[in-house]
Amino acid sequence: MIKVENVTKYYGKRLAVDNISFSVKKGEIVGFVGPNGAGKTTTMRMLTGFLAPNDGEVEIAGHDMLRHSLEARRYVGYLPESIPLYTDITVRSYLEFAARLRGLEPARVKDRIDAVVSLCHLEEYVDSIIGKLSKGFRQRVGVAQAIIHEPQVLILDEPTIGIDPLQVAMTRQLIRDLGKDRTILFSTHILTEVSTVCERVIVMHQGKIVAQDRIEKLATILQGGRRLRIEISGPAEQVASRLRKVDGVTQVSTKGSRHVVECSGAQDPRAAIMQAMVESGWTVLSLEALAMSLEDVFLKLIARQEAKQ
Amino acid sequence: MKNTGTIALRELTSYTTSPMAYVVGAVFLALTGIFFGYSSATYSSTSVSGYLGPGSLVLLLLGAMLTMRLIAEERKMGTLELLLTAPVRDSEVIIGKFLGSLGLLTALIALTLYYPLLLSIFGDPDWGPISAGYLGLFLLGCAALSIGLFASTLTSNQIVAAVVSGGILFALWFVGQAASFLPKDLGNTVAYFSLSKYYPDFTSGMIDTRGVVYYLSVTVLFLFLGIRSLENSRWN
Numbered sequence A: 001m002i003k004v005e006n007v008t009k010y011y012g013k014r015l016a017v018d019n020i021s022f023s024v025k026k027g028e029i030v031g032f033v034g035p036n037g038a039g040k041t042t043t044m045r046m047l048t049g050f051l052a053p054n055d056g057e058v059e060i061a062g063h064d065m066l067r068h069s070l071e072a073r074r075y076v077g078y079l080p081e082s083i084p085l086y087t088d089i090t091v092r093s094y095l096e097f098a099a100r101l102r103g104l105e106p107a108r109v110k111d112r113i114d115a116v117v118s119l120c121h122l123e124e125y126v127d128s129i130i131g132k133l134s135k136g137f138r139q140r141v142g143v144a145q146a147i148i149h150e151p152q153v154l155i156l157d158e159p160t161i162g163i164d165p166l167q168v169a170m171t172r173q174l175i176r177d178l179g180k181d182r183t184i185l186f187s188t189h190i191l192t193e194v195s196t197v198c199e200r201v202i203v204m205h206q207g208k209i210v211a212q213d214r215i216e217k218l219a220t221i222l223q224g225g226r227r228l229r230i231e232i233s234g235p236a237e238q239v240a241s242r243l244r245k246v247d248g249v250t251q252v253s254t255k256g257s258r259h260v261v262e263c264s265g266a267q268d269p270r271a272a273i274m275q276a277m278v279e280s281g282w283t284v285l286s287l288e289a290l291a292m293s294l295e296d297v298f299l300k301l302i303a304r305q306e307a308k309q
Numbered sequence B: 001m002k003n004t005g006t007i008a009l010r011e012l013t014s015y016t017t018s019p020m021a022y023v024v025g026a027v028f029l030a031l032t033g034i035f036f037g038y039s040s041a042t043y044s045s046t047s048v049s050g051y052l053g054p055g056s057l058v059l060l061l062l063g064a065m066l067t068m069r070l071i072a073e074e075r076k077m078g079t080l081e082l083l084l085t086a087p088v089r090d091s092e093v094i095i096g097k098f099l100g101s102l103g104l105l106t107a108l109i110a111l112t113l114y115y116p117l118l119l120s121i122f123g124d125p126d127w128g129p130i131s132a133g134y135l136g137l138f139l140l141g142c143a144a145l146s147i148g149l150f151a152s153t154l155t156s157n158q159i160v161a162a163v164v165s166g167g168i169l170f171a172l173w174f175v176g177q178a179a180s181f182l183p184k185d186l187g188n189t190v191a192y193f194s195l196s197k198y199y200p201d202f203t204s205g206m207i208d209t210r211g212v213v214y215y216l217s218v219t220v221l222f223l224f225l226g227i228r229s230l231e232n233s234r235w236n
């Protein structure tokens, strides 16, 4: 449904998207992950036809976004990052405007408004002026306008940013539900989010795609938690060198009696570590799993990518 | 066509919630009212040229003020992103916006018909010249709106848009006067492009086809430039 081939985008002289290619199949939910400035928004703007790429091709449902832009745009529902809405009109008039503009037949407009309003839990606010709504409710209106014309392709730019946890959960559920019968690409810089919502992830960093794979394959990296902080009573040097010998441990850094252990592979090395310490007669005072920071994960993914090449 | 109507209607309704439109409209009516009172008191004439003449400059300002936000504001608020990703042609966006603003301008011009109606109560105005004068005002209004709309596509700052369109409008208006300082042939050619060249004919009651064609051409030209400029913004 979505095909991106060798797409490059410059803002003036600044390279924002650097020769990326990927595709999303019909019915897939794909997470688009990357730190701020990675180029996610720019890519999505090219997918929706708001920006034209300097090079490369974008295709939606078989229609080229440059040459047959109107055809291609018909298939797409879009929630931009900042959730831009007209603030001077009511939710209902806005949705009506959006529905007509997106090409919904006039006879269906009313029913579709009712449907999206209930789907996005906006019943109480449909006659409120958008400018008076809180960020959370505006986000719901943003989602409602994106799906009002029942698009086959949904592009959501950071749909869960800046809203309260309850609504984040609601939005994720909505994405899962919508994803049952349509293609969704949504961006986020929260790594745990992708594992709860999507089947496949595309990771972007500095304008390039550094990884794209099914969620299970990236899960261990993306979920983090494979870095341990252990406090052990025993001779630090020896403890560290013993730790290095444990299966799955890749790196140990030591500070006093504390050791930070990096692990690779799918299995959990904690049991093995415990056993090794006990066998050597040292006592494990504490052991905790450290969540990996976003930056760590990206660095790993980039390292992995470079190793592959 | 349907999309154009949707956009025009949305624009027209959004003027009704905009304090700016009320203020600008009120100032326009007040100024033309003053010109009307002055011209009918001074010359005790029953013609409209007395207020449609100076009213033209107010109309240029009005054109710039009513159009400055049309695209600039959407660009600033980010709503342009939704407008330009809908299956709508850039030309439909521009023409829809133009028609929306033209709707309001037409309503404002219609309100000034109050003055000739007053004249018809106290005298016997000649409706022929009045119609010609109003046609001129309307055509000049079309040109002013399209120039203002074009300026609004260039920036995300409404004030900048207003200054640019004001600049173009007044340059095109006064280039006619300036032309008299130029050598004769050159001067005539330059004057041909001036917004003010044909206007006095209309207010004095003549409908000059060349004038009609001229104002409509300027309108079409700037609508076209507006469409191109909107298209261009996708490549930035």
Ligand SMILES: Nc1ncnc2c1ncn2[C@@H]1O[C@H](COP(=O)(O)OP(=O)(O)O)[C@@H](O)[C@H]1O
Binding pocket: A011, A014, A015, A016, A034, A035, A036, A037, A038, A039, A040, A041, A042, A043
């Ligand atoms: N309108 C713009 N003009 C110039 N540079 C921009 C613009 N938008 C984004 N950029 C730059 O392009 C890069 C990618 O930005 P963006 O696509 O917004 O990333 P993300 O959505 O992943 O945070 C960043 O370095 C950003 O500073």
Ligand SMILES: [Mg+2]
Binding pocket: A037, A040, A041, A042, A081, A157, A158
């Ligand atoms: Mg972004």
